[in-house]
Amino acid sequence: MTYKSFLVCILFLLAQFLGFAQTVNQQKDSILAHIDTVETKDKVLLYDSVSRLYWDINPDSSLHYAKLAFDFTKKTRDKLSIGDAYNSLGNAYFALGNRDKALENYEKSLQHRQEGGDKLKVAYSLNNIALTYNEQNKYSEAINAYKEAASLCNELDQYDDEALMLIGIAETYNIINNKTKALEYAIKAASLFIHIDNKYGLAVASNLIGYLHKDLNNNTLALEYYKKANQLYIELNNSYGIATTINNLGTVYDALGQNDKALQYYQLFLQMAIESNNASLQGTAYNNIGFLYSKTKQYDKALDAYNKSLALSQSNNDSLSIMNTNNNIASTYLKMGQYNAAKKYVTTALLYTPSEPDLYFLAESHEILSKIYSAAKDYQKAYYHQLENKRINDSLFNLKANEQFVEMQVRFETERKEKEIELLKKNDEIKNLKLQKQKNANFLWIGILLLFVGIGIIEYFNLQQKKNSNKLLHEKNQQLEIANKKLIESEEHLTELNATKDRFFTIIAHDLKNPFNALLGLSELLNKNFNTYTKEQSKDIAETIHETSQNLYKLLENLLHWSRAQTGRITYTPELLPLHKVVKQEIELLTTLSEKKGLKIINRVEESLVVYADINLVSIIIRNLLSNAIKFCNPQGKITIAAAKQDNMVKVKVNDSGIGMSQNEIDKLFRLDESFSSKGTANEEGTGLGLIVCKEFVEMNGGTIYVSSQKDTGSTFTFTLPTSKRPVNG
Incomplete structure (x- = not known):
């Protein structure tokens, strides 16, 4: 290693760790002070390291230094330097939120790194491409990019990086709600981290596995993995990891109904958040504590905790947390029978408009208002907010249905790509056999010309080899036919999946609509004619509403059971x-x-x-x-x-x-x-x-x-x- 290359390595280490003692500008000046003493390709790396300093605090400055890095590539034809510069531009555009430009530069980086022959950097470019695909909701492409990156890392024995790619695959499957697949890849990542004795990676993987088990209602396993992650973070003295797993343990005990233990962990989480002066974590802790107190009917303590959480959320200008906490306070006052106070806070919550995935906060606000107006016997407003709650929940249900459709689509695309790869491999084998056959024929003619005396022997062996090649070719053709048959079966399976999906939506569109129409019609009839109907007439309508509700509940229950069975979310425990x-x-x-x-x-x-x-x-x-x-x-x-x-x-x-x-x-x-x-x-x-x-x-x-x-x-x-x-x- 030359002195200049060694200097570049030292500067990269400084770029990673100087933040504990210096400002960003000091770090920048320290790095750029050596810009004139290194080779052109190393200048690209130095400007890239400066660009990284500004990712979170000033993305525009990050882009500026990434462009400077790219300018230096004009003075060199080094493919890897050009690839590094494109990667730096991609990172800067990603920080700016311009996903299309980020993807464009990451793909150029991938091309140059492939041409430069650096497989590890190729894997890093694929990882960045996968991250961008996830941001663009292109989950099938993201999974394929992650898998290709993981395969390269495995080939290079870079098990740390391979495990991180597997974590990326797990998180992508989690996004599309395929918890079983997510769990499979998270466990693979954990196994790799154990193999290479990477405690931090194992802590991250264990925490993710715990989260997935909790989502699947496997609370006992969730506890086991959260405790494992917590112990590892303690050994690493990682305060943020310790705090996060402490809170996660509290949520599991809360779900199990072990309120005292849950409160113990929430309070410990709060103490750690206060010690680290992290206002966001403090707000989360107070909210969890308030929710637990409200659940156990300790309303004054609940309100005290919620108000502290609200103050912290307001200081951080965290609109989603403000809306959630106002809903929680309103819900608590509703339980206490203090309807005016409840109305005040839920009205404040409605001042905020959440993004589409967080619409359940808005649905909750309308549900609370419906209950408040119902208690005040203002049934018209109660009915309006009940309808709003139903409309938003229907929208959320459609989002969930879309997630399930995306999951099926990703599953099909992944299987199709794997079949295509397998088919291409078989075709390559056949081509190689044909080339080998031609090569053998050429050797035969050379042998005839040079060794006429040995024609008989050469011909004999050539015919034998030709026979074997034809036999092998026949076997490969049979394998190709089998592969084609499997591909056809895969397409038939997709057709069956589409039929299943269509029938599922038909049931939702038709068989749910009629009972709801009946319920709405009967309840409206009863509401409008309540004072004119006899007691017997009202009772008849009430019985009809009850029977319709029971039938609707049975349908929803069977739909839920069937949906969980189709998506593999039912735990079989014989x-x-x-x-x-x-x-x-x-x-x-x-x-x-x-x-x-x-x-x-x-x-x-x-x-x-x-x-x-x-x-x-x-x-x-x-x-x-x-x-x-x-x-x-x-x-x-x-x-x-x-x-x-x-x-x-x-x-x-x-x-x-x-x-x-x-x-x-x-x-x-x-x-x-x-x-x-x-x-x-x-x-x-x-x-x-x-x-x-x-x-x-x-x-x-x-x-x-x-x-x-x-x-x-x-x-x-x-x-x-x-x-x-x-x-x-x-």
Whole structure:
């Protein structure tokens, strides 16, 4: 290493650490003092380091020095220096928020670094491109760029950088709500950090894994990883990391209902935020404490904490925190019955307009106002704010649906790209075989000319080699056919996914709309004619509203179960459980519904019968099948649930004395691509989604489901469950 190169390295280290003792201008002057003593390509690096100093405090200055770095590249043809200058310009435009210009310069940087042959810098450019794609909501492209960067880092044994790329992939999957995939890559990153003994990286990965487990309601695992991250930050003496994980632990204990422990961690987090003089963290801590006190009905303490949080948010001019805290204060006053005070704070909250992803704060404000006006018996205003709350929540639901569609799109694009890469590899292998074949033929003619005497021997070996090559070529062609077949299957799977999506939105658009129209119409009718209706008329309408609400709730519940099953967010936790007890509990839940039609439900499941399955999924299966039987059973009819063990499975039968089905109707059951639903014996509405959910959950437990039925004689739904641990479908 030359003296000048060594000097550049020292200056880079100074650029990283001088901030603890000097101002940015002093750091800049210290670096530029050596600008005339280094080579042209090193001048590019020095101006780049100055540009980095201004990222957060003055992006325009950052761009100025990045352009100076680029100007020096005109004096050199060094590809890597030009690549570094383009990368510096990309960083400056990114800091300015100009994502298009940032991407343009990052792509030029990538091209020059590829031509310069520096694979590690190529990986860094790909990482920057991935970051920019994420900002542009191009998540499939971001994931592919991260994966390519991670692959290069792995090839170079740069495991620290590879792990960071894996963290980027995990965070991108988290953005599109694919928590399972995000968890997979976060765990891969953690494994790499363990392998190279990088405590800080492991702390970051563990904290992310804890967050993902909490989002998936795996609170026990979330606690484990948050504690691991906290311990690592303590060993590293990283105060910000310690404070963050302390707060995260408080949120998990809060979710688990362990209020004393949650409060202990929130107060410790507050103490650390005060010691570090971080107003933003203090505001978060006071808000969490206030929320906990409000939940435990300690309203005066809650208001004290919220007001401190509000003061800090106002001093920071943090509009989102101000809106959230005003809502929290209003909600607390509402619980206390102090409606004027509640109205004052929620009205203040409405002065702020959140961005689209944070609209739930606005929805919360309208919900609070609806309750305030309802308590004041101003039902017209209460109804208006209730409608506003519903409108905003519908908008948020559409955003969520779009996220799920983006997730499916990213999944397809990633699979398609992988198939294309595999196909290209197979084509390259075939081309290489053809080239090898031609090469062998050339060697043959040279051998004939030079060694005429050995023609027979050479011809023999050549024919043998040709035969082997043709055999290998045939094998490769077969592999190519298999690859093409898999690609076709992938496209068919995408078609099925699109059909599933279309059916899902059809259910939302049609089957949710009608019950809501009925509810709105009946409630409006009751509201307008309340004083003129007799008590019996009002009661009839109220009963109709109640029944419609129950049906709507069942539909929403089945939609939620089906959606979670499709996106892999259902945690399958099998255990040995008494089937008789589960059936008994579900019968008791539906007693009111069955008694209304005079139905008798008989539990013939033996008390000693045990199955190995997830209790939550089995409960939903039995509940949906019983609800279906009640719907189609004639008044004063009978429903029987029986079970019997066969080999390693238990066969459960739900039989009703209802109206039955034709074979054509049976063929349409359990299929999302067939819109089949009929009214019950008391004109009950339905979508058929409950049976689809049953099929999904039965198969998740390793069983099967089918139905036998005849018109006017009733139906029997039969499903199976394992009696012991065994591999399951899926």
